[in-house]
Amino acid sequence: MPTDLPLHDDHIRSRFQALDRFLLDHQTLWRPRPFTHLQLPWESQHAELATWLRQRTLEQAEAAHNQPERLIAPQPFSQLAAESIKLSSVGPLPATTLESVEARMSVDVPGRKWQQIEAFASRLQFQHPPTHWLDWCAGKGHLGRRLAHQGQALTCLEYNPDLVAAGAQLSTRLGINASHLHQDVMADDTHQRLNAQHTPIALHACGDLHVQLIKLASHAGCAQLAIAPCCYNRINASEYQPLSQEAQTSALKLSIDDLGLPLSETVTAGARVRRQRDTSMARRLAFDLLQRELRGVDDYLPTPSLPAAWLDKPFADYCQHLAALKELPAIPKQDWAALEARGWQRLAQVRNLELLRNLFRRPLELWLVLDRALYLQDKNYDVRTGTFCEPHLTPRNLLILSELK
Numbered sequence: 088m089p090t091d092l093p094l095h096d097d098h099i100r101s102r103f104q105a106l107d108r109f110l111l112d113h114q115t116l117w118r119p120r121p122f123t124h125l126q127l128p129w130e131s132q133h134a135e136l137a138t139w140l141r142q143r144t145l146e147q148a149e150a151a152h153n154q155p156e157r158l159i160a161p162q163p164f165s166q167l168a169a170e171s172i173k174l175s176s177v178g179p180l181p182a183t184t185l186e187s188v189e190a191r192m193s194v195d196v197p198g199r200k201w202q203q204i205e206a207f208a209s210r211l212q213f214q215h216p217p218t219h220w221l222d223w224c225a226g227k228g229h230l231g232r233r234l235a236h237q238g239q240a241l242t243c244l245e246y247n248p249d250l251v252a253a254g255a256q257l258s259t260r261l262g263i264n265a266s267h268l269h270q271d272v273m274a275d276d277t278h279q280r281l282n283a284q285h286t287p288i289a290l291h292a293c294g295d296l297h298v299q300l301i302k303l304a305s306h307a308g309c310a311q312l313a314i315a316p317c318c319y320n321r322i323n324a325s326e327y328q329p330l331s332q333e334a335q336t337s338a339l340k341l342s343i344d345d346l347g348l349p350l351s352e353t354v355t356a357g358a359r360v361r362r363q364r365d366t367s368m369a370r371r372l373a374f375d376l377l378q379r380e381l382r383g384v385d386d387y388l389p390t391p392s393l394p395a396a397w398l399d400k401p402f403a404d405y406c407q408h409l410a411a412l413k414e415l416p417a418i419p420k421q422d423w424a425a426l427e428a429r430g431w432q433r434l435a436q437v438r439n440l441e442l443l444r445n446l447f448r449r450p451l452e453l454w455l456v457l458d459r460a461l462y463l464q465d466k467n468y469d470v471r472t473g474t475f476c477e478p479h480l481t482p483r484n485l486l487i488l489s490e491l492k
């Protein structure tokens with residue numbers, strides 16, 4: 088089954104079913120988050136693997152984080168890694184060479200974003216040439232402008248008024264005839280913005296926002312659309328609302344926490360940012376040990392996100408202020424240095440234990456993307472799903488191309 092081709096036709100359904108089985112069969116391995124458990128439910132069953140992961144360092148975890156499938160670890164790790172690779176394999180959509188545009192088109196666009204836009208645009212091959220692009224959650228409309236430079240019409244929908252104004256100004260300056268409309272795409276009147284002549288495009292519209300597009304565009308009879316989803320966990324509902332019949336009848340029910348798993352891959356951050364992130368997590372893990380003692384309850388206690396300045400406080404103050412915030416009992420005399428060190432030790436363990444969970448990151452993402460693809464197939468679209476760029480440009484590199492039959 089491994090393929091370096093995009094998924095198309097019946098392969099979408101058969102791959103979805105295989106992913107569904109894989110995710111259901113191993114739920115006990117990927118659902119519990121090491122961050123919130125002192126001991127994971129699977130550790131007793133796979134003791135050799137658990138012990139092996141727990142003795143590794145933070146640096147070793149970091150090195151394996153983005154490609155856990157490559158780690159040689161005790162079973163069942165290697166076997167699951169092989170299955171994960173097989174089930175996640177999906178090739179690039181064919182690319183065309185884009186006509187180059189004036190360099191000033193990309194002024195104001197951060198370098199990586201422009202590369203994503205170029206990659207996305209180069210994959211848009213449709214039977215019928217688009218006449219009117221509809222850039223969905225467009226920001227300043229950079230993607231739409233990149234595509235509409237040959238005189239096709241362009242409408243950009245965006246709800247941040249500053250981005251709408253900045254986008255309109257850029258289009259005028261570049262001589263591109265575009266309408267930048269202020270629109271909350273979740274509002275009841277949004278359907279009025281779509282018609283069958285539009286070719287909607289959405290680069291990284293979050294959870295509900297791109298799902299809304301899929302529903303409205305298929306209802307409006309848009310002849311073609313292209314969507315690169317992201318932030319599957321940004322939804323209003325309290326749990327995942329499957330779109331396709333297959334997903335609706337699957338036993339796999341996904342919580343908001345589960346939906347965050349595909350997003351846990353990190354784009355390489357600088358040393359300072361990494362250190363800050365690690366310090367924050369090590370402190371939280373140390374505080375978690377303390378709060379279990381203070382409350383006499385051996386359970387994780389969610390804490391709010393804290394301003395970065397909290398990391399400049401001495402560790403004892405950090406714990407005392409957080410305990411006060413959570414209205415916990417007074418803290419008895421502590422060996423703060425020892426508690427802080429236990430936080431760092433736990434961080435190394437958590438990050439290594441997470442590697443097993445991370446084997447399910449891409450399979451879960453593909454399951455979610457294929458749910459969208461299957462929904463569109465059911466609405467009479469011919470759908471192709473593949474990558475539009477390498478993951479170092481963006482880990483959210485899957486694109487769904489749909490054309491009405």
Ligand SMILES: C[S@@+](CC[C@H](N)C(=O)[O-])C[C@H]1O[C@@H](n2cnc3c(N)ncnc32)[C@H](O)[C@@H]1O
Pocket residue numbers: 200223224225226227230244245246247250270271272273289290291292293296
């Ligand atoms: C991740 S950005 C992507 C922007 C652009 N497509 C790009 O790739 O640069 C998501 C955009 O959606 C906009 N947005 C968020 N919620 C929205 C809503 N309810 N209606 C319209 N736009 C929304 C945000 O303001 C932001 O510009």
